[in-house]
Amino acid sequence: MWEIDRSAARGLVATRGLYVFSHDNKLGNAPAHRLFDLIQVRRNNGVEIPRSFRDYTVTVDWDELPNGVSLTPLVEARQAAVA
Numbered sequence: 861m862w863e864i865d866r867s868a869a870r871g872l873v874a875t876r877g878l879y880v881f882s883h884d885n886k887l888g889n890a891p892a893h894r895l896f897d898l899i900q901v902r903r904n905n906g907v908e909i910p911r912s913f914r915d916y917t918v919t920v921d922w923d924e925l926p927n928g929v930s931l932t933p934l935v936e937a938r939q940a941a942v943a
Contacts, residue, residue: 876913877937879920882930889928898924898931913937 879899883889898921907915918937925931 875935877918877933878935880932880934882932884928890926894926895929895931898922 877899881895900919900921901916902919903910904915904917910916920931920933922931
């Protein structure tokens with residue numbers, strides 16, 4: 861099983877974006893699914909078969925960030941667009 865594993869520990873996975881949500885309240889200010897929906901990865905128009913990360917666009921909907929929650933991009937996707 862491990863011989864064909866392509867995990868990050870084996871150097872075959874590259875991080876393209878890392879976003880951290882922080883809450884003012886230790887119990888949280890918003891449910892995770894609502895926060896995850898603020899970051900969208902979509903295939904670009906005209907791309908039928910994606911071959912690279914450039915075939916996608918990452919958008920972050922900053923305007924819909926709930927009160928008491930901050931979003932920090934630690935590794936921002938190069939194609940990231942702001943909605």
